[in-house]
Ligand code: ATP
Ligand code: MG
């Protein structure tokens with residue numbers, strides 16, 4: 001099955017079970033200023049779960065575009081290191097707003113996996129929260145799952161919206177990619193999550209937690225689930241890594257051609273293929289590279305990708321070229337990607353050109369510092385200089401360091417930053433941005449969102 005077919009099969013299945021199919025919301029949460037990016041399917045339904053927003057349906061299903069590259073869920077450092085993490089991915093979900101609860105939620109998931117997708121039961125593994133006897137009973141007696149492929153876990157299987165508010169136990173379903181992959185089952189000491197890969201998380205919103213930590217049962221408990229499309233596609237396409245699925249093939253090939261390598265399994269190539277998805281969708285949803293907030297997360301992702309291209313020997317701007325391939329691969333699911341292709345390409349090219357001016361020089365300085373290093377820690381002064389003068393986000397420097405088994409002196413870096421701020425204050429230059437010369441905001445305008453049938457479309461206007 002292709003990813004597109006899996007996505008459709010999921011939505012169709014839940015529609016048949018009485019769920020309304022709801023379009024993906026943008027990556028910038030419209031209802032939550034505290035959240036950096038939409039990082040789960042439930043985000044657009046948060047107020048429905050809280051009861052402050054009413055919808056004409058009590059069951060919904062969606063395929064939600066998500067970014068986990070900052071804030072509470074940050075998988076940036078995992079990209080290129082695990083088989084299962086992306087910065088951008090799609091989360092398939094079904095939701096019950098005070099409608100069905102544990103029994104149906106578990107039955108739906110099990111039916112979809114074992115009957116619709118026909119996954120062999122002996123390759124699946126289930127976990128529940130240690131306190132959740134009810135879910136355990138449903139799995140063992142209701143679904144008849146094998147008790148040797150079942151475990152009870154603690155904090156991994158408890159979900160909460162925040163320090164207060166709705167919360168409750170989860171049950172998670174894993175797929176065993178087999179003994180060729182190292183790693184033990186969920187909860188075992190040698191579990192690193194890459195042999196038994198978590199495919200589906202089902203959250204039972206059952207309690208309301210108050211400021212004093214008291215948990216009271218919700219009058220109408222709800223269900224929130226999330227299954228990573230790329231992970232279930234890897235299962236269905238009988239590959240271990242998400243990066244081997246259909247959605248990534250054309251991107252990896254285009255990236256290889258653009259940087260001039262033929263090593264299709266190269267880790268850096270995977271990072272680039274991942275990052276073009278998150279960068280493009282963030283720009284599509286109205287984020288522009290800048291030096292703060294969401295824009296800085298985007299800038300960090302782009303620069304990281306450029307550095308990986310540079311490592312592979314890219315001789316010219318390559319990253320922006322991949323937007324065309326992305327639009328081909330994902331344009332059917334997200335038609336707005338095709339509409340905005342030219343603008344996204346322009347924004348990326350501009351950022352590439354800017355960073356190209358300092359990347360080579362900065363890398364030379366970093367490489368020299370590493371060559372002269374005694375010990376395992378790169379000095380805070382070097383990290384600061386790269387950041388301040390060469391536009392190297394700290395995580396980019398950390399990424400280079402990690403490849404060589406080194407770490408950064410973050411305390412030293414913070415000291416340099418504090419001194420920098422002090423100098424600015426002394427000079428009376430309030431609000432000075434030391435990466436000014438790299439700032440795109442002054443040259444870039446966009447007219448924000450144009451909310452259309454629940455989707456937003458951003459029109460980015462580059463006043464070149
Ligand atoms: P993991 O433990 O593997 O990091 P998670 O517990 O953080 O996953 P959830 O927050 O439960 O993930 O999200 C629900 C589902 O979304 C997961 O079961 C998985 O299928 C998918 N998912 C989560 N994070 C990612 C990611 N970074 N890339 C791709 N898919 C993801
Ligand atoms: Mg995670």
Ligand code: MG
Pocket residue numbers: 156198
């Ligand atoms: Mg997990």
Ligand code: MG
Pocket residue numbers: 172198201
């Ligand atoms: Mg989970």
